[in-house]
Amino acid sequence: MKTKIFLLCAMLAACGTTRPSVFYTLDSGDVPAPMNQKADNVLIAVEPVSVPAALSRPQIVLRDKNGLNATLSEFHRWIETPADAIPDILARAIDEAAGRPIAKPVPVVNTSYPYKLIVDIVRFDAILDKAAVLDVWWTFTTQDDVIVSRNHVVMTEPVGPTYADAVRGEQILIERLGRDIGAAAKKTFKGK
Numbered sequence: 001m002k003t004k005i006f007l008l009c010a011m012l013a014a015c016g017t018t019r020p021s022v023f024y025t026l027d028s029g030d031v032p033a034p035m036n037q038k039a040d041n042v043l044i045a046v047e048p049v050s051v052p053a054a055l056s057r058p059q060i061v062l063r064d065k066n067g068l069n070a071t072l073s074e075f076h077r078w079i080e081t082p083a084d085a086i087p088d089i090l091a092r093a094i095d096e097a098a099g100r101p102i103a104k105p106v107p108v109v110n111t112s113y114p115y116k117l118i119v120d121i122v123r124f125d126a127i128l129d130k131a132a133v134l135d136v137w138w139t140f141t142t143q144d145d146v147i148v149s150r151n152h153v154v155m156t157e158p159v160g161p162t163y164a165d166a167v168r169g170e171q172i173l174i175e176r177l178g179r180d181i182g183a184a185a186k187k188t189f190k191g192k
Helices: 002-016 082-098 163-188
Strands: 022-024 044-046 059-063 070-078 103-105 115-127 131-142 147-158
Touching: 022 163, 044 082, 059 163, 082 103, 082 115, 082 163, 115 163, 131 163, 147 163
Parallel strands: 022 070, 044 103, 044 115, 059 115
Antiparallel strands: 059 070, 115 131, 131 147
């Protein structure tokens, strides 16, 4: 009888424990280059980023080797959703590429700056042991919604077999996108 009660208690205890979640951030944690310049000449409002519905949740999205099926992990999660994290990362990378503070993330439509950066992410996920993928449209417009420049880019970054590898690949892609946008901003808004 005691053995049965012990086994029952052990089974119930096993059922009651769950694997702890691991939390990740898109921000690589790299310390930004020092910039002791006035931010009076911020030109670009980085608007909230448009992302697929699957990225508007805390679970990390992975695709299978064929790229057909996607999984959302209950135990590997974002600290903040990609849609919330990306504008800050992009603004910092744009500033670094431009060599001066020219971009600022804004939580809502803001007319305080002469230009807007609109980012529409089509795909942002990874296939373990293969690659992280970022498929994105980005557009500079004036505050009156006149298009200054529109671009479509697909980027990939090799990743290893773990979730941490996938997250690092995705971090690299967002930072690379920000630097590319910053280089374009430096040329487009030269002298402004």
